[in-house]
Amino acid sequence: MIDAFHDCQWHLVLDPLHQQFQRWKTGEISHLEMDEAIHKTYKACQHVYSLFTTKRDFLVSAIQFNEDWFPGWEKDHPRPKDLFRRTFEIKRPVRLIQEQSGVLRLST
DSSP, X not given: OHXXXXXXXXXXXXXXXXXXXXXXXXXXXXXXXXXXXXXXXXHHHHHHHHHHTSOHHHHHHHHHTOTTTHHHHHHHSOXXXXXXXXXXXXXXXXXXXXXXXXXXXXXX
């Protein structure tokens, strides 16, 4: 589950940049617009990295609470009947924020 979600997050960040590169190569956008796209992607990459370097229990719960991605994944990967969704205790206030790109990031 974690690998599939990780891959999804990288696609959300990097696919738009790939499209921008294609537009830049054909002259549709300027080098300044390309520079801005790279900068935004770099920031989004930092958010993905910070999410996937959190504790595993928190990451699993964060993925399960992602209503855009998790239900579709769960439908194709049903849980064993004896497993129940684990809960965890957060020791400090933490929020998950979904960026416009769909990438999740942590906010304290």
